[in-house]
Amino acid sequence: MKNERKVTMDDIAQKAGVTQATVSHVINGTAKISETVTKRVLRAAKELEYVPKKWSRVSRDRVKKTIGLLIPDVENGFYAEIAKGVETAMRRRGFMTFQCNTFYKSSYEKNYIKTLLQYNVSGVIVGYPMASRESYNILLENHLPTIIVDDRPKGMEELFSSVEINNLLGGQLAAEHLEKLGGKQICIASEPVISSALEHRINGFCHMMADMGKPIKNEYIYIEDSQYGKMEMGYNIGAKILVDGSIDAIFATSDHVAFGIMKRLKEHNVRFPEDVMIMGYDDVNFAHLMEPSLTTISQPIDKLAEKGAELLYENINNYAAEIEHITMDPCLVIRNSTMRIE
Secondary structure (H helix, E strand, O other): OOOOOOHHHHHHHHOOOHHHHHHHHHHOOOOOHHHHHHHHHHHHHHHHOOOOOOOOOOOHHHHOOOOEEEEOOOHHHHHHHHHHHHHHHHHHOOOOOEEEEOOOHHHHHHHHHHHHHHHOOOOEHHHHOOHHHHHHHHHHOOOOHHHHHHHOOOOOOOOOOEEEOOHHHHHHHHHHHHHHHOOOOEEEEEEEOHHHHHHHHHHHHHHHHHHHHOOHHHHHEEOOOOOOOOOHHHHHHHHHHHHHOOOOOOOOOOHHHHHHHHHHHHOOOOOOOOOOOEEEEEOOOOHHHOOOOEEEOOOOOHHHHHHHHHHHHHHOOOOOOOOOEEEEEEEOOOOOOOOOOO
């Protein structure tokens, strides 16, 4: 971590050409300052990347009992359910939740975290693998209680508590299912492997297939290079599956990737499961509404969110709390997208 001197109000005062008292009044809202001077002070604070660590009693009273939730995109069903679960669980404990959609952009992550610090939130839940290691470091440097949900950042296991799914088991369950149903040319379709969760899903699947004597060839592992919309990724991977023409079973590492593949293949009159079996991972609410309904690995999303909220609440009320890593088991949910009738 960088050992840089923290920016102070004196630094802002010098840059803005005002007194330290004026900066304090602007930052804490404790006196009426002209609009021109206020803009000059705020501009200087922004340029110096000032993050206030001590707020007036007025500010603390206004923002107490709040937490921040960082997720990439609430339009994704998985993250929508995480957000709903966290907000419900924290409201029950007397906290309001500020939801931050980062779209996997490191600049958004850092700006959101700095803003949450300025508003003196009591803690943060990070619901995905953040794009920048610096984002985690900002949380650590400011001693902000933080819980990681659905990930365990490599090299930071001793720094953050986490709640995650046994994704190795999930991958194994998927492999057993497709092999049992007679899949001959099975492929994997995935977004970029930027998290331990995705890595474990793929490894669990590949290792189980190898143990069953049907190892997956590298050319049948379709992994996108960059992060963007998951359904769009699936749609693009679907084109590669069509070009190959020999694939009869697909394991998508998320339901939304599976949805995109299904859309592309349906446009070319591919039938599920008669021509191709497909299954996803997550069991988002929309999975059972698809036509055909999607076989998937179900994660206990509500329990994941509830436990993350519980750990954060405990951490907020006890800064000496030990680091905990909790793992929950997924299960196989069989639906029509793999139910072949011979």
